[in-house]
Amino acid sequence: MTELEKKGLDQQGFIVLEGFMSRDLLEGLRRRVAELFAEEGEKAGSEFKQEPHSPRLANLVNKGEIFERVIVMAEILERIGHVLGERFKLSSLNVRTADPLTGWVQPLHADVGAIADEKGYWVANTVWMLDDFTTDNGALRTVPGSHRLRKLPQQALKDPSAPHSDEVLVTGKAGTVIVMNSHMWHGGTANRTAKPRCALHAFYARWDKPQQQYQKRLLAPALQTRLSPELRQLLALDDPLNDRLCSEVTSQSGFLR
Numbered sequence: 001m002t003e004l005e006k007k008g009l010d011q012q013g014f015i016v017l018e019g020f021m022s023r024d025l026l027e028g029l030r031r032r033v034a035e036l037f038a039e040e041g042e043k044a045g046s047e048f049k050q051e052p053h054s055p056r057l058a059n060l061v062n063k064g065e066i067f068e069r070v071i072v073m074a075e076i077l078e079r080i081g082h083v084l085g086e087r088f089k090l091s092s093l094n095v096r097t098a099d100p101l102t103g104w105v106q107p108l109h110a111d112v113g114a115i116a117d118e119k120g121y122w123v124a125n126t127v128w129m130l131d132d133f134t135t136d137n138g139a140l141r142t143v144p145g146s147h148r149l150r151k152l153p154q155q156a157l158k159d160p161s162a163p164h165s166d167e168v169l170v171t172g173k174a175g176t177v178i179v180m181n182s183h184m185w186h187g188g189t190a191n192r193t194a195k196p197r198c199a200l201h202a203f204y205a206r207w208d209k210p211q212q213q214y215q216k217r218l219l220a221p222a223l224q225t226r227l228s229p230e231l232r233q234l235l236a237l238d239d240p241l242n243d244r245l246c247s248e249v250t251s252q253s254g255f256l257r
């Protein structure tokens with residue numbers, strides 16, 4: 001990773017890896033995501049939480065080998081490690097679609113309502129653009145530098161859904177990946193076009209915090225058995241501390257109840 005990327009993560013809180021996905025990976029992800037939405041229908045996303053006007057899929061490590069490839073990519077893990085330090089785990093793997101023409105704006109939030117603690121930052125997210133993100137179709141907005149405030153938008157702002165004077169919209173071509181310190185305030189914007197906008201979120205947490213979705217409970221036993229040691233570690237499947245932490249919380253969101 002370059003010095004510029006380190007500075008981007010440290011200071012503004014995000015970096016954009018243009019064209020990161022190979023054509024095969026992008027097409028494979030789109031195909032699998034479309035199949036899952038068709039199979040799951042109304043139930044899509046129900047392992048986690050459902051958001052208005054934003055069809056979601058959850059628990060994706062359990063739903064196809066292609067997702068195992070996504071969560072373990074070295075270039076991404078290196079950048080996540082820059083935010084979280086050496087020891088971290090996958091917290092959840094979800095898809096979110098911004099439905100067309102609903103007017104729904106996802107409130108600015110920090111993931112899982114996380115505020116950096118005395119050890120530093122403990123949440124980092126990646127947004128994998130499965131469609132182009134444009135100025136009109138519900139791209140991600142960010143408030144650069146807000147991860148350093150150690151405050152949540154709902155504490156600092158009258159209306160976290162309103163436009164923010166410092167916001168920056170992140171646009172890019174399908175195949176691009178955003179890596180972010182997800183204490184930084186961010187949220188999806190309204191999709192004002194006629195087509196849905198879809199993204200995959202691979203979300204990571206520091207080793208000493210609970211997973212957003214407890215992988216050991218959610219992944220099929222047969223899948224857990226065949227996973228490599230590297231994946232087992234990333235998913236915290238053999239980690240008694242994670243078992244305890246996850247037993248103490250219910251699944252968390254930064255903005256959904």
Ligand SMILES: O=C(O)CCC(=O)C(=O)O
Binds near residue numbers: 106188
């Ligand atoms: O898909 C997006 O634009 C961002 C979604 C997001 O930040 C979230 O669901 O927590």
